[in-house]
Amino acid sequence: MAREKQLTGLIGEIYDDALDPSHWSAVLQDLVQLTQSHTGNIAEINLVSGETRPLALVGIPPRVSRIMDSESRLL
Incomplete structure (x- = not known):
């Protein structure tokens, strides 16, 4: 039940942060912890140019982050 409550809270944070992307780091940290991952990455992708921008x-x-920035084309 506690995990479901965490997930519900995280979903709410994701919707809130869609309007205010300055909070993505905190929600990503929560997602990494919830999924017991080691890393996480949220990026904005321009589907016309193929460029990505880490959020x-x-x-x-x-x-590694600098390499990702220098290779910021999707296609």
Whole structure:
């Protein structure tokens, strides 16, 4: 039951953060913990240009983040 309550709260946070993306780091951290993951990444993808823009990263070393930024094309 506690896990269901966490998931319900997380879903609410996701909807709230869709309107205010400055909070993505906190919701991503919660998602990583809930799923017992090591890393998490939320990115915005421009479907016309194929470029991506990271919105939040959790558990990803800065060096890897820089590589991701430099390779920010989807196609």
